[in-house]
Amino acid sequence: MSKVLLAENAGFCFGVQRAVEEAIKIQKQYNKKIYTLGPLIHNNDVVNYLEENNIFAIDYNEIDQLEQDDVIVIRSHGVTKKVIEDLENRGLIVVNATCPYVTNIQKKVNKFSEKGYNIVILGDKKHPEVIGINGWCNDSAIITKDGSFDEKLPNKICVVSQTTEKQENWKNTVTNLSLKSKEVLAFNTICQATEVRQKSADNLSKIVDTMIVIGGRNSSNTTKLYEIAKKNCSNTIHIENAKELTKEFIESNKGKKVGITAGASTPDWIIKEVIDIMEGNN
Template sequence: GVERAVRMAKEAAERAKGKVYSYGQLVHNRLVVEHLRGLGIEPLEEISPDVPRRGDVLIIRAHGAPPEVFREMAGRGVEVVDTTCPIVKEARGKAMALMGEGYEVIIVGDGGHPEVKGIVGCLEGRAKVVRGASEAKRMDLPPKVGVVAQTTESLDELAEVVSAVLPRVRELKVVNTICGAVIRRQQEVEKLAKECEVVVVVGGKNSANTRRLAGIASKFCPNVIHIEEPSELDKVRIPREVRCVGVSGGTSTPRESVDEVVWKLQRILKGV
């Protein structure tokens, strides 16, 4: 989804005649956002009455956007390039289907995250967002509940919320909307953390899935280093006697950034 979004954004910038904006950061990775800004794509945290305007291009980020953004841009004559990740779109569709079947929808995730805001918007605000089991236990619940998850959520968090809700409702339908690639990375970083003395997680500090990788690694390894870019390793001291360093990257982290981190770590451990 991330590579697709970046490719579509670059193509839009190349053919655009007006100004090009992204609705928020296209992806939660500072290096990628700075690269796109260099191509003329400016992130907009909020849509103002005057920006974007007719003839401009608005790129919808990989996390998606609420329906009202699309409606407003159509009314202004702004070209919209929708780079919403297909897995995020699928999660929205599952949530809408649950609501259509008469379930009150609970979304497991971060209510402030753009992806979750987009899902809530598609449900016209008729959804509850919970961060974890403790919040779920305090909620007033109807007899019929449907549960989906932010696509970068952890399986453990989803399972804990489901366990908290199940005894309190008559009917519960759960749809696992967590991205398969995210699940695999979470499983891989857990394995690395159990085997290595140090784990380096590469990715944006504002990236939900990257922060979650660092959190998972911290459960099994006492030495977890979360960096946004390879140059940050220059400020980190890794003892030469360390025999195993694991490296993982978030879904929004460019492959070349991970490769450069691996290269720098090899030089550090060799004392070069």
């Protein structure tokens, strides 16, 4: 049995909770198979749960398979303006469950690009949230992964951040932009949910022997929690669910202090399973 400490803030964030609840509500309302554009969240267990409730993910390049009046839910990451227009033009019923914080970024990018600002996004250019945001300024944004810029920068810049970025990268970005460009309008759009999770993971990982970070393998906010925890606690592991806890791991942590945190797309029931196993209740 280990002594388990759960991070003060861990698991589902407001935007993800809202998107999942919205999809379940809409499915009940239409009482038929409904779709989400891409997996609603980065968690295989939740995806399975949604499928049991007649909610299926579909890729944008498979959209021809849908018929008029089929219902499609936009996930919390959001999409480009063009994608929404295309779905509506196809006669689909579009339910936009984009997180309001992401919608706010899209609106800013749209507004300031129309006012003649060149948009810079701090984030991962392959992440759907960043691809979506870029679509609100005609895919014209300069995207930096850590605040470094190789290219010459234009003089009028509006900069925003992917919601899951680190503050450190944001500071870097603003500092470098200020040195290289004359007018910089900066909106720190890093989400509080991400920050508080990161802070809690940082605090907890300093006082435990082992850290368990729970979340999807392809979830960027979970990966960041892992990196933060690993800096303080070399014995940090990343798992998707309780099934990945090996006997050796459980045994080797008997009597030790184990900290647990979870990414924004990890539901409570998975966190509970991991706690129960590590506490020896299972």
